Amino acid sequence: MPQINADRLLSDLRTLRSIGAQGTGVVRPAFSPKDMEARRWLKQRYEEAGLEASIDGVGNVYGRSRRRGKALLSGSHSDTQPTGGWLDGALGVVYALEVVRALAEDEATKAFPVDAVSFQDEESRFLGCLGSRSLTGALTADMEQGVTDSGGVTLEAALRDAGLAGVPRLRLDPARYCGFVEAHIEQGPTLEDTAHKIGVVSGIVGLRGIRFEFRGQQNHAGTTMMKTRRDASAALYELAHRINQEFPKVAAERTVWTMGRVRVEPNATSIVPGYADMDLQFRDQSEAPLKAFEAVVERLVAEMNARGGVKITATPSRAPIAPTQMDPGLRAHLEAAAERHAPGKWQRMPSGAFHDAGIISASIPSAMLFIPSIGGISHDFAEDSRDGDIVLGCQVLADAAAAILAEANAR
Numbered sequence: 001m002p003q004i005n006a007d008r009l010l011s012d013l014r015t016l017r018s019i020g021a022q023g024t025g026v027v028r029p030a031f032s033p034k035d036m037e038a039r040r041w042l043k044q045r046y047e048e049a050g051l052e053a054s055i056d057g058v059g060n061v062y063g064r065s066r067r068r069g070k071a072l073l074s075g076s077h078s079d080t081q082p083t084g085g086w087l088d089g090a091l092g093v094v095y096a097l098e099v100v101r102a103l104a105e106d107e108a109t110k111a112f113p114v115d116a117v118s119f120q121d122e123e124s125r126f127l128g129c130l131g132s133r134s135l136t137g138a139l140t141a142d143m144e145q146g147v148t149d150s151g152g153v154t155l156e157a158a159l160r161d162a163g164l165a166g167v168p169r170l171r172l173d174p175a176r177y178c179g180f181v182e183a184h185i186e187q188g189p190t191l192e193d194t195a196h197k198i199g200v201v202s203g204i205v206g207l208r209g210i211r212f213e214f215r216g217q218q219n220h221a222g223t224t225m226m227k228t229r230r231d232a233s234a235a236l237y238e239l240a241h242r243i244n245q246e247f248p249k250v251a252a253e254r255t256v257w258t259m260g261r262v263r264v265e266p267n268a269t270s271i272v273p274g275y276a277d278m279d280l281q282f283r284d285q286s287e288a289p290l291k292a293f294e295a296v297v298e299r300l301v302a303e304m305n306a307r308g309g310v311k312i313t314a315t316p317s318r319a320p321i322a323p324t325q326m327d328p329g330l331r332a333h334l335e336a337a338a339e340r341h342a343p344g345k346w347q348r349m350p351s352g353a354f355h356d357a358g359i360i361s362a363s364i365p366s367a368m369l370f371i372p373s374i375g376g377i378s379h380d381f382a383e384d385s386r387d388g389d390i391v392l393g394c395q396v397l398a399d400a401a402a403a404i405l406a407e408a409n410a411r
């Protein structure tokens with residue numbers, strides 16, 4: 001079995017961390033100068049590892065093996081949140097690089113083609129999973145039209161400033177691949193809580209978003225009697241409360257929902273609000289609870305609108321993401337490798353966070369591997385994992401990659 005080089009792996013992870021480092025964290029949002037610097041650094045590493053490397057028109061860094069046969073694709077993303085951790089995405093990117101090298105150094109696996117990738121803008125500065133969507137053909141011109149970041153910079157300007165205007169965009173050739181495997185930090189506490197070292201992802205949760213708008217009548221908070229008010233905020237609070245009462249009745253074990261953003265207008269102490277809006281988001285690994293939530297929302301809104309007063313509308317606030325199941329064949333190889341290197345210390349688990357593998361799985365069989373996050377912390381400068389866990393996870397991935405490729409190329 002191929003042996004990864006732990007020092008080389010950790011050294012490359014730390015070098016990548018240094019590009020855009022701020023304290024213990026990393027600031028490398030998609031298309032920023034630091035992000036592009038990291039992508040050029042990675043392209044060089046791919047070339048040194050013998051891959052044909054390029055940065056495509058949306059900023060994906062792609063390393064293509066020159067070897068023949070069914071190829072395995074591995075990688076993740078190297079862009080970060082505005083104030084991100086050092087391992088979110090970077091871990092899977094450097095793992096893939098190390099797997100390419102480790103397999104090339106082993107007599108039994110050196111003939112197998114492994115391609116490596118770092119997707120662009122997974123973290124949604126402009127458009128979540130921009131790079132993997134573009135690669136699979138799921139990015140339409142419509143979706144790009146007029147897209148800006150939170151500061152008003154257009155995607156078009158960011159592409160131009162990064163030197164990517166007119167650069168060809170790569171397209172995934174599904175026939176080339178036996179699969180895609182993405183390694184990632186867990187970004188939650190499950191593995192640490194259960195003292196497990198490896199998580200083999202069963203599926204990636206689906207996600208829906210609904211925006212509620214409440215239209216009432218703005219008025220004086222002293223002279224407008226309660227009976228005649230059309231208070232938009234009161235309707236918002238009532239709906240939010242009833243959602244929190246009704247959802248648990250139809251939720252599955254790991255269904256989650258969040259009302260993380262509300263707005264009340266004019267947001268003044270002595271004014272009855274005439275307008276309010278609120279975003280509701282919910283996630284689960286299967287469709288049934290998501291559909292049940294939508295039905296609950298429809299019923300509650302209809303009930304409240306039937307009373308008159310404040311008019312409530314509910315519209316989708318984003319394109320829904322369907323739950324995706326990871327490929328059983330690839331999962332079996334990850335599980336076998338996990339059992340070899342961490343006997344009894346791995347588990348199957350769903351991913352509550354979305355990942356590029358959720359996009360790629362629509363085109364080729366895909367799977368994911370998690371390693372523990374210290375304290376379950378992510379999307380924060382404090383994000384970290386133990387060196388031993390980082391090294392173990394990469395060895396499991398290399399082992400699984402060798403087994404996947406041996407099987408795919410034996411046929």
Ligand SMILES: [Zn+2]
Binds near residue numbers: 077088089122184
């Ligand atoms: Zn990530």
